[in-house]
Amino acid sequence: MRHPDDPHLSIGDFRTLSGLLQTACGQDLAPEMRATVERKLRDRLLILGLESFAEYFRLLRADPKARDELLTAIELISTHETYFFREEYQLRAFSDEVVPLLQPAAQLRKRFSIWSAGCSTGEEVYSIAAILQESNPSPNVPFRVLGSDISKGCLAHARRGVYAQAAMRATSIERTQRWFDQTNAGWMVKSSLRSMCQFGHVNLLDGERIASVGTVDVIFCRNVLIYFNDRTRREVIEHFYDRLVPGGVLFLGHAESLLNVSTDFELLHLRRDLAYRKPLSATDDPSVNLMGAGAVADPLRGSTIRSRSQSDEPMRQNKRVSS
Numbered sequence: 001m002r003h004p005d006d007p008h009l010s011i012g013d014f015r016t017l018s019g020l021l022q023t024a025c026g027q028d029l030a031p032e033m034r035a036t037v038e039r040k041l042r043d044r045l046l047i048l049g050l051e052s053f054a055e056y057f058r059l060l061r062a063d064p065k066a067r068d069e070l071l072t073a074i075e076l077i078s079t080h081e082t083y084f085f086r087e088e089y090q091l092r093a094f095s096d097e098v099v100p101l102l103q104p105a106a107q108l109r110k111r112f113s114i115w116s117a118g119c120s121t122g123e124e125v126y127s128i129a130a131i132l133q134e135s136n137p138s139p140n141v142p143f144r145v146l147g148s149d150i151s152k153g154c155l156a157h158a159r160r161g162v163y164a165q166a167a168m169r170a171t172s173i174e175r176t177q178r179w180f181d182q183t184n185a186g187w188m189v190k191s192s193l194r195s196m197c198q199f200g201h202v203n204l205l206d207g208e209r210i211a212s213v214g215t216v217d218v219i220f221c222r223n224v225l226i227y228f229n230d231r232t233r234r235e236v237i238e239h240f241y242d243r244l245v246p247g248g249v250l251f252l253g254h255a256e257s258l259l260n261v262s263t264d265f266e267l268l269h270l271r272r273d274l275a276y277r278k279p280l281s282a283t284d285d286p287s288v289n290l291m292g293a294g295a296v297a298d299p300l301r302g303s304t305i306r307s308r309s310q311s312d313e314p315m316r317q318n319k320r321v322s323s
């Protein structure tokens with residue numbers, strides 16, 4: 001319940017906040033979210049000893065504290081909803097169809113990197129790692145899963161790797177036994193999964209930061225783009241395109257598509273899902289010779305994926321992403 005003396009987020013304040021958020025992280029606040037946003041930020045104002053949102057906006061615009069406070073505001077306002085094995089059919093499509101498709105080229109490159117962009121508290125990252133291990137991929141390909149988010153609080157949780165029961169609502173008993181240890185603090189992800197995963201702080205609007213991810217074979221960006229407007233969505237999709245190896249695959253959430261975004265991605269029709277693929281021809285790397293030595297057959301298209309430089313090692317790339 002709102003007390004009459006509590007700070008009030010007027011329509012004007014809400015517009016100001018929407019503008020700040022849009023610029024900082026691309027998220028669009030729908031007008032009907034005003035009461036929720038007011039509630040979510042009210043306690044923050046009390047903690048800071050501020051009496052009005054006008055004062056809070058002055059703080060958000062002030063240097064050098066502004067950046068940290070803006071991240072806190074984004075963290076408080078954003079939706080971080082996630083759980084293990086969410087939209088499992090998509091994870092299956094990834095392990096059963098996309099991994100075999102990309103594995104031969106990855107084997108030559110001696111790396112297979114998956115990026116979960118907007119991973120929240122990490123459940124998606126560990127689910128990808130688990131499903132990969134369950135599918136028994138080639139032992140010669142070192143798989144790495146990188147999770148990133150704009151929320152440092154979420155990333156700290158992801159690195160801790162300990163979860164409440166609610167996060168396990170789509171996890172079978174078999175999987176719970178195989179991938180988690182029960183502790184007093186909650187369900188702890190086993191080290192066999194943790195050793196495959198890394199986490200880093202990346203704002204999807206920050207091109208330089210995104211470039212630090214290096215190149216990856218597969219990107220999952222699920223239930224993130226729904227909060228962006230068309231222009232931001234297009235920008236982010238272009239960054240993803242640049243990060244993928246030729247032939248690399250992008251998975252979006254079930255409510256998201258590239259329908260209104262014109263991109264160079266090709267549609268990839270999987271048995272129970274639709275994904276987006278960077279064309280194999282999309283490279284200006286002069287070392288690429290589609291029929292040359294090191295080229296491998298691409299079963300879906302009958303064309304070829306050639307290995308990229310082995311100096312593109314995943315761990316080096318991933319280590320460039322820090323918190």
Ligand SMILES: C[S@@+](CC[C@H](N)C(=O)[O-])C[C@H]1O[C@@H](n2cnc3c(N)ncnc32)[C@H](O)[C@@H]1O
Pocket residue numbers: 024025026027078079080081082083086117118119120121124148149150151154202203204205221222223224227253
């Ligand atoms: C609803 S969660 C999705 C989690 C997971 N991908 C899933 O589908 O279960 C959305 C996440 O996107 C993150 N996010 C929102 N805007 C972002 C941005 N500009 N850069 C990076 N992450 C962002 C939020 O912090 C939040 O944790």
